[in-house]
Amino acid sequence: MATVSVCQYHRGGFSFENCKRNALLEADINKLGFSSPAARKTGTTICGVVYKDGVVLGADTRATEGMVVADKNCSKIHYISPNVYCCGAGTAADTEMTTQIISSNLELHSLSTGRLPRVATANRMLKQMLFRYQGYIGAALVLGGVDCTGPHLYSIYPHGSTDKLPYVTMGSGSLAAMAVFEDRYRPNMEEEEAKRLVRDAIAAGIFNDLGSGSNIDLCVITKGKVDYLRPHDVANKKGVREDKIYGRPVTGNYRYKHGTTGVLAKTVTPLNLEVVEENVQTMDTS
């Protein structure tokens, strides 16, 4: 930074002092041949749509650690308040903790005001926190809910910018999901049509993006009611191994019919053993 400050008391907020050190360590580690630990990411396809009576949020359920699937059925739709839910993409720990912190603060706020919280309030709190951390909290969120002013949907980026839109997608599979939305979205859809649209958008992400997979979770939020459908659709059903062959179970069975293996030759060699010592110890049975 250009200005040099002398004798400055420690202001509140995130301390970026270690970022430069971390960056240099990162470069050195690669030279030595080690690799820095990879944060577990939710590769992810998440999306949301505003329909006639409310909001439908959707998410896949795969969490990856590098190129390995760490969790085949993780829950990416997080609770914020009874009428507001939030899907999270990016670093799994960041989305989990950020949504929990804001959920907690929002509950306190709601008790203080005596009213059901608004989606715009949750949006403000999330964007101000993410901006404060200047993008180092890798949380890309789709926030949706219904409050006294109607249904609302926001997309929130890790650096703290937000967009208020009728349909949004986030995550590595967002391009595939957005393609489905741009083709079939209409304003004021019915609930079944909206659910089908979100399901198809997430499915597009699951089948066309390596970072997304497994099941499709849906969350339908309307005035006074929330349907948390987990799983709504199992897009990739795991096959079942053949259970029995010829009436006998296949797995773990090592009994084979006589004659399965043909005998070619038979040799018998007696082993002559000499008795060296015999010792009898009686047990005291009195």
Added chain:
Amino acid sequence: MSFPASVSTLNNYNDLYPDWTQREVSTGTTIMAVEFDGGVVMGADSRTTTGAYIANRVTDKLTPIHERIFCCRSGSAADTQAIADAVTYQLGFHSIELDEAPLVQTAASLFRDMCYRYREELMAGIIVAGWDPRRGGQVYTVPVGGMMTRQPVSVGGSGSSYIYGYVDSNYRPAMSKEECLKFTAEALTLAMERDGSSGGVVRLAVISEQGVERQVILGNQLPKFSTV
């Protein structure tokens, strides 16, 4: 961020997560504001990009700061949204204390103070425009770095480079409201045509003593030029 260019980012590049999932959201942008007798005309495109992906194709970059004061945002989406929210709060508070409508110059000064103080951390180019009873329609520009100056016509954003010639040759002082609207719409269309980071629809706003009138010109209704 002033880290050496040779350092790899924390999330190493790999095909599983495409580049744009790690890029910051930027309003590539073309923004513009013109003064006329009785008010101002402001215009902006509607494209927000993360790398090569358009994150929002219908962005509203004309943000209300007060009843008759708006700002056009260009640069980092997060930075400009945060600055605009902070200035909106400060100006609202100031206006209540004053018990009268705030001056456009006051709003511009608040922007300037924040953009200059945090100039190393921020990437924000803002045009503040509005109407107040004391000085009528005014346009102030606060570019990256935190300078503040009043101009009769101002353009900003990545697409502005392409239209300086058009603006300088076609601007005349004392244009009417309709002429300003046409001038702004045409300038923005030309910029959107040439700049990859600008596009979508043209959003216009006219601020005067009567209030604010907002307009949208959709893609197929944009003025046509003979380049094709």
